[in-house]
Amino acid sequence: MSDTDAITIMKQEVGRAAAQRVQSNTIVGLGTGSTTAYAIQFIGARLKSGELQNIKGIPTSFQARVLAKKYGIPLTTLDEVDHIDIAIDGADEVDPQKNLIKGGGAAHTQEKIVDSLAAQFIVVVDSGKLVDSLGSTFLLPVEVLPMAVTPVMKAIEALGGKPELRMGVKKAGPVVTDQGNLVVDVKFDRIENPGELEKTLNNLPGVLENGLFVNVADVILVGEVIEGQPTVREL
Known part of the structure; x- marks a missing residue:
């Protein structure tokens, strides 16, 4: 397996791990970015198979809206719901306190609204996004x-x-x-x-709005490639 293939599979597995945490009869915040896109894909696959039922998504960007429609996830808006059960989104940096920098895709304003409202906010990243101090690798x-x-x-x-x-x-x-x-x-x-x-x-x-997400993230799912094998761990 090439390094490129391993990284792609690792992103898929992180997205799959997040999608597995979505339960039926819930409102789901759908984030933006390459890893989150896999989560949206797997949520759609679980809906199509019947494993999940009665899911409604709230997209954080035009990209998320397009992907949700592509994978058959019904959409709603903040005007129509009174809560969000779970949100899945990526990050550009994660510090040891689970604070984030987001906004590499220029969608951080809508992301912060949706992610902050969610009862549980799950962040999906690769290990390269983990930093000791925010701002050390990303603007x-x-x-x-x-x-x-x-x-x-x-x-x-x-x-x-x-x-x-x-x-x-x-x-x-x-x-x-x-x-x-x-x-x-x-x-x-x-x-x-x-x-x-x-x-x-x-x-x-x-x-x-700015891309600092402080005290918003609940769970960080980290993808890594160890000895050529993709793995996922939780912070």
Whole structure:
């Protein structure tokens, strides 16, 4: 088995492990990203086989919505439900306290709404996403209203961050979120107090939401490739 095949299978197994935790008659938050996509696929397969019944999903992005429709998961909205039983989503970084940085897919605002409302939030990652301190390997995404990008970037610099407007790939110009806003990626030398920084950034006029998820995650499922074999463990 090649390294590439092992990594793909590992992501599938993490997604499968998360999907197995979904029970019938529940509302499920459907996250965004490559590993979560496998979870959505396996939830759909369990529905199709009859192993699961009466599931409704709440997508966190256009990508999640498309995948849910593809795999036959009925969708609902926050206007139509009074709770979310479980949410499954990925992360770009996970620290030892289960705090996260998310937003590599520019969907962190909707993800934070859904993931925070869930009675149980399961994070699916590979071991490369585990860090001792948030911000050590991944820039912190901040979603900003277009008219406020310049003043917000100046305010972030005053906080000690190094902001950069995220530009599109195979697209001229910046990345635009599902809400029609822009994303500023910020490098902080150290994020010593994620909870305080989360609040401080969100209090900047023009900021909609940032990618720090503090005290939100309940379970972390970690995929690894050990001696060529994919494995999944829980933090």
